[in-house]
Amino acid sequence: MGKIIKMNERRNVMIKNRTAQLIYQTIYCTLGLVGCIASLGIFDNIKMIRWDFYVHFTNISNFFCLGIMVTALIQTARKKEDSYVSAAPMLKFIGMLGILLTFLVFNIMLAGAEGRDPQLNWRIGSLTFHVVLPILYIVDWFLFYERKQSKWYYPIASMAFPLAYVVFLLIQAIILGFNTSILIPTTTTPLIYPYFFVNIETQGVPGVLMWIAILSVAFVAVGYLFYWLDRVGKQKEN
Numbered sequence: 001m002g003k004i005i006k007m008n009e010r011r012n013v014m015i016k017n018r019t020a021q022l023i024y025q026t027i028y029c030t031l032g033l034v035g036c037i038a039s040l041g042i043f044d045n046i047k048m049i050r051w052d053f054y055v056h057f058t059n060i061s062n063f064f065c066l067g068i069m070v071t072a073l074i075q076t077a078r079k080k081e082d083s084y085v086s087a088a089p090m091l092k093f094i095g096m097l098g099i100l101l102t103f104l105v106f107n108i109m110l111a112g113a114e115g116r117d118p119q120l121n122w123r124i125g126s127l128t129f130h131v132v133l134p135i136l137y138i139v140d141w142f143l144f145y146e147r148k149q150s151k152w153y154y155p156i157a158s159m160a161f162p163l164a165y166v167v168f169l170l171i172q173a174i175i176l177g178f179n180t181s182i183l184i185p186t187t188t189t190p191l192i193y194p195y196f197f198v199n200i201e202t203q204g205v206p207g208v209l210m211w212i213a214i215l216s217v218a219f220v221a222v223g224y225l226f227y228w229l230d231r232v233g234k235q236k237e238n
Helices: 002-016 016-037 057-078 089-110 118-122 124-143 154-158 160-175 202-236
Strands: none
Touching: 002 118, 016 057, 057 089, 057 124, 057 160, 089 118, 089 124, 089 154, 089 160, 089 202, 154 160, 154 202, 160 202
């Protein structure tokens, strides 16, 4: 029993360790900066910054999570003692679901899509924003973030993030007169429909609404899974 207690104490010290948090958060923020630069197309042509970066949920979710991690890094740098990370727990939760959505949709539905060059999946920007940073962000929540902070309404509130993105796409489409001749650079994808499941022309309004409903249900369900994991952790600590 004494050994188990010592192991638990050692594990808690690791999770609360300020130095470990600083290293982890710094690595994340550094990779996040690399991903941001890649999303602007600077690695391809430094003289031609991609102006379409704002239409991709991948970029928006990663920018959001990078902001949260920078906030956590500042908090960690300012504190003097070892303790759990506690910066903006609700925003951290929202970002986690958003970045998980990015990870799952890309790797399950988009990475192997017909007509997509597989080599694109191995580029710095794609690997960083679609795989590495999503995994690191979620692992950060499990390893360093203060438990017992999740509220029952977090998964529902988190839906505002992807739904706001859909509304944004609709507003953009209206402003551009639903003009599908304006393409995302170097692709045949219309700017107003960056993903196939929001393309009204190919999916139809019922199809788009169906996809939104499916992704929304999955989004909330996964949110409550994380909420449950947080509650389980709370019960064990008690």
